[in-house]
Amino acid sequence: MENFPDHRVKVLNNMPVNDNGDFVLYWMTSYRRVRWNFSLDRSLMWAKRLDKPLVILEALRCAHRYACDRFHNFVMDGMKDNLLAVQNSEIAYYPYIEPDPDAGKGLLREFSFKACVVVTDFFPCFFLPGMTLAGASQVFCRMEQVDSNGLFPCRESDQVFVSAFSFRRHLQKNLPKYIMEAPEEAPLRRSELRRLKKFPDNIIQKWPRASEFLLLSEHRDLTKLPIDHKIGLTAIQGGSSQASATLGRFLNQRLRRYAEERNSVDHPATSGLSPYLHWGHISAHEIFWTLMRSEDWTPDKLSEKSNGKRTGWWGTGKNAEAFLDELVTWREIGFNMCTLTSNFDSYDSLPDWSRKTLADHQSDPKEFYYETGEFENAATHDNIWNAAQKELVRTGKIHNYLRMLWGKKILEWSVTPKRSMEIMIELNDKYALDGRDPNSYSGIFWILGRYDRPWGPERSIFGKIRYMSSERTRGKIDLKNYLTIYR
Ligand SMILES: Cc1cc2nc3c(=O)[nH]c(=O)nc-3n(C[C@H](O)[C@H](O)[C@H](O)COP(=O)(O)OP(=O)(O)OC[C@H]3O[C@@H](n4cnc5c(N)ncnc54)[C@H](O)[C@@H]3O)c2cc1C
Known part of the structure; x- marks a missing residue:
């Protein structure tokens, strides 16, 4: 290059x-x-x-x-x-x-x-x-x-952004400089390199190469590996070819509904790309450029206004704009936090206002209270919450809207807010194919107030933290099929 x-x-x-x-x-x-x-x-x-x-x-x-x-x-x-x-x-x-x-x-x-x-x-x-x-x-x-990692180089700013609005405004001012900076789409096509004659013998002997049989096999035998065999395979296959196919299906079949129906559970409009992004099987650049080519987009369409608003900057249709706000603003704000701070996964990293309001309400009486085992086994009183947990355990993912509800209820039903953070991290990182990622900490700490603002009215347990309710979710979102599948 x-x-x-x-x-x-x-x-x-x-x-x-x-x-x-x-x-x-x-x-x-x-x-x-x-x-x-x-x-x-x-x-x-x-x-x-x-x-x-x-x-x-x-x-x-x-x-x-x-x-x-x-x-x-x-x-x-x-x-x-x-x-x-x-x-x-x-x-x-x-x-x-x-x-x-x-x-x-x-x-x-x-x-x-x-x-x-x-x-x-x-x-x-x-x-x-x-x-x-x-x-x-x-x-x-x-x-x-x-x-x-993303469109905006992680080390190009030394500012830790505390809201999507301020990060978006920063991107609107500074991303244009980097927007044409993309890795090679097909670098192997014309690599013209010398070939290695053989790998060093001592390496082959001491650290044998994974066998082609194992890698190419449809049903790999993992039983001899000292790893947790209870967390089993799911229907989601990994790899770059599946990642590109998933992107293609999203652009052809779902993107047109993304802005309006991103929260739909029974009829999903989201991409399903997060496991592939997490493991590096697809790059944000591939997603970005495949999308932008399908939109006939050129950089001169970017707006000159850097007002931090969610829409109107990219110069694409509303569905692409809504998707890019997730893929770029929301995904990359997590990389910004994890690159520039070392305590991104600790309770102390929460904003002062959220720690204060959660502390003020820590002793509020609780109607329901659970520990990790009950959460893990989807044994709460709430069938929507249990369904989301079962989805996570069985499939390695949770729909974004229900993931927010999942986290809010763990906050509501845990002995302390700090304990809820630990439970969320444990369950998310243990089961989610996209877990252990900057987005994991953005999502989990958003539940507790990161990247958010105080909300009224002040409530029991939550204080000024944004509240979500299963009843309202049931009224707002079609869950019939979902609740049948994850009974
Ligand atoms: C409690 C909680 C935990 C979460 N844990 C994770 C996690 O472990 N890994 C993870 O990748 N995401 C996590 N998220 C964010 C979000 O739920 C997922 O990124 C999204 O559901 C992935 O599905 P998708 O690829 O179909 O998303 P799409 O809607 O198709 O979005 C495309 C991409 O944009 C990014 N994105 C979308 N929504 C968000 C968001 N809210 N925050 C940050 N980036 C976003 C992701 O990289 C996603 O793959 C969490 C959210 C919450 C509330």
Whole structure:
């Protein structure tokens, strides 16, 4: 890629480029795809500049808190797509599935002995920041981290935005500079690289490559892996090809109803893209440009007004505008928070007004009170809430509107607001295919007042926090099919 956007790159160590290395290494940790990916473009840039082969190392750890069949299989679907995609290219792809906790330790270090440069991804939450820093301390050549998270580069602002309005206004002023900055749509098509003759023997022996049989198999045997087998597979398949198909279906069949019917549960108008975004099987850039091409959009259609309003800025139809506000404003405000703060998932990060009002009402009497087990087993008195929890457990997702209600009721029925936060994080991160993401913390902390304002009338338990009721949801939204499916 000519003219690589350097503001998306952070150098993680003080080591020089090793001109005598055998290859450039792309350690793929978050953008698990081989298209629309700035990290891959950067790796290809180095490989061409140094006239060296490119190795992609995509590893899957088993030693993290939420490792389970559901997430492992989803990631392996993505590995399968990557394996097939690189087959006709010069790129050497090394998928690795850790068989035992910490068995993968040393693999990056060993690869780096032979590497000229290591490039990796930037993801600001869960165990990834710690793992990346630990990796950087062991690498024997220059290591770079590249940001391919969204349209607005995560490190281009040092301001933490506390409302969607202020972030939107900032985007309206500053995003035009970056709007044409996109990763290569199909970088492998003309990569013209040297080929790696073989992977180092010691690596193959100590950290065997995931077998093609396992990755390509329709029913993978995960029983030997030390992960949680109780959180089973769902009907949602992972991988870049499913991600693109999901995007295509959304644009053709649902987008036209998005602005009016985003909250519809029985007749959904939403994209279903969040698991693919979370695991990096699709990029925000691919979604953005596929949508904008279908709208015949050009950047001169952007409004010059930066008034923070939700509509009227992009210069597209109302459905595309409504969708872009979620994909760009709401998704990227979470990356802003997680990039610039370290306490984004702690109770202290809530705004003063919300902590105060929740504290004022902490001792209010509760008609219903539950602990994690009852929530987890969908054993509350409320059939809408139970249905949402069953959807999460069975399918790995919850419809956005019901996800808000789900969170508000956990706040209402938990012993303290802080405990409700812990329960939301635990259940969301354990079951949701899109969990452990900046959006997870945006959503969960929104329940408790982040990105929101005080609302009246002041109520029991909630104080000035925005309230939601199951009765009103029942009156407003058609739930007949939903409640039958998740009985
Ligand atoms: C309590 C709670 C927990 C949440 N946990 C998560 C989570 O773990 N992971 C997650 O991705 N989202 C989370 N959200 C936000 C939202 O529910 C999902 O992003 C959305 O439902 C995903 O469905 P979709 O891809 O069909 O969305 P669409 O409506 O099709 O939107 C497209 C994309 O825009 C982004 N988006 C949409 N709505 C929101 C939103 N409200 N906030 C931030 N980004 C948004 C997502 O990346 C989404 O994939 C949570 C919300 C709440 C209230």
